[in-house]
Amino acid sequence: MNSYNVITLFPELIEEWKNTGIINKALKNNLVNIFPINLRDFGIGTYKQVDDAPYGGGPGMVLMPEPLDKAIRSTKSDVNVFLTPSGQQLNENIINNLLEYKSINLVCGRYEGFDQRILEIHSDYEISIGQSVVSGGEIPALYLLEAMIRKIPNVLGNPESLLSETFTDNKIDFPVYTRPEVFRDKKVPEVLLSGNHQKIEEWKKNNLKDI
Ligand SMILES: C[S@@+](CC[C@H](N)C(=O)[O-])C[C@H]1O[C@@H](n2cnc3c(N)ncnc32)[C@H](O)[C@@H]1O
Structure with a gap:
C-alpha cells in the first residue's frame, strides 16, 4: 500500500x-x-x-x-x-x-x-x-x-474516468452535460440525447481539443 x-x-x-x-x-x-x-x-x-x-x-x-x-x-x-x-x-x-x-x-x-x-x-x-x-x-x-x-487502482468508483481526462494524450477533455436538457435557452447537443452510441463516441472524439 x-x-x-x-x-x-x-x-x-x-x-x-x-x-x-x-x-x-x-x-x-x-x-x-x-x-x-x-x-x-x-x-x-x-x-x-x-x-x-x-x-x-x-x-x-x-x-x-x-x-x-x-x-x-x-x-x-x-x-x-x-x-x-x-x-x-x-x-x-x-x-x-x-x-x-x-x-x-x-x-x-x-x-x-x-x-x-x-x-x-x-x-x-x-x-x-x-x-x-x-x-x-x-x-x-x-x-x-x-x-x-485518484490514480491508485480502485480509488475512483469508475476507472474509466481516468482514461479520457484532460492532459491524457495531450488532449483537453470533451465538455459534459447533465439534466435539464434546456437551461436558460442553452440546449444539450442533440447527438448526446440520440441514444446512438457510435455517433456519441464520434462526437466525444471530435470534441477533444489539443493542448
Ligand atoms: C511563502 S512561500 C516561500 C516563498 C519563497 N520565499 C520564494 O519566493 O520562493 C512558503 C512555502 O510555501 C510553499 N509554496 C508556496 N508556493 C508554492 C508553489 N507554487 N508550489 C509549491 N509550494 C509552494 C513552499 O513550501 C514554500 O516554502
Whole structure:
C-alpha cells in the first residue's frame, strides 16, 4: 500500500482533508496511508523552535535545517519531495513517476521557505504546483496527493474516468452535460440525447481539443 508522510507545521490541515471525499474512502478501504508529521515535535529547545531570521538580513523567517533533518530521519520513506514555488512544474508525468514509490515524504515549507542546505542534503524532488506563491506547502502537498491518489487502482468508483481526462494524450477533455436538457435557452447537443452510441463516441472524439 502506498504511504505518504506529510511533514508540516499544520498537521490539522492534513487531518481535516483526510475526512473528505475520495481520500476518506481510499483510507477506509486501506488503499493508501497518509501520516501527518508535526515539524514542531522536532523543534529546538523549550519553545520547539523551527525557524530563525535569514543570514544576510531580509524579511521573514527561514525554516531551520535541524528540525527538518530530524523529522525526515524519523521516517523510512523511499524519497523526499519538497514543495517549493521554484521547483519543477507538476504535471501528469511527474505524478506517474511518483506513483512508483511505495512511500514518500512530502515536506511543506512556510515563511520564507527552507534553509538551502536541507534541500541539498535531502531533496529528491522539488515540486511546484504553479507559477504563483501561496503561504505554505500544505495546499501544494494536498494537491499533489490528490492528483496521485485518484490514480491508485480502485480509488475512483469508475476507472474509466481516468482514461479520457484532460492532459491524457495531450488532449483537453470533451465538455459534459447533465439534466435539464434546456437551461436558460442553452440546449444539450442533440447527438448526446440520440441514444446512438457510435455517433456519441464520434462526437466525444471530435470534441477533444489539443493542448
Ligand atoms: C511563502 S512561500 C516561500 C516563498 C519563497 N520565499 C520564494 O519566493 O520562493 C512558503 C512555502 O510555501 C510553499 N509554496 C508556496 N508556493 C508554492 C508553489 N507554487 N508550489 C509549491 N509550494 C509552494 C513552499 O513550501 C514554500 O516554502
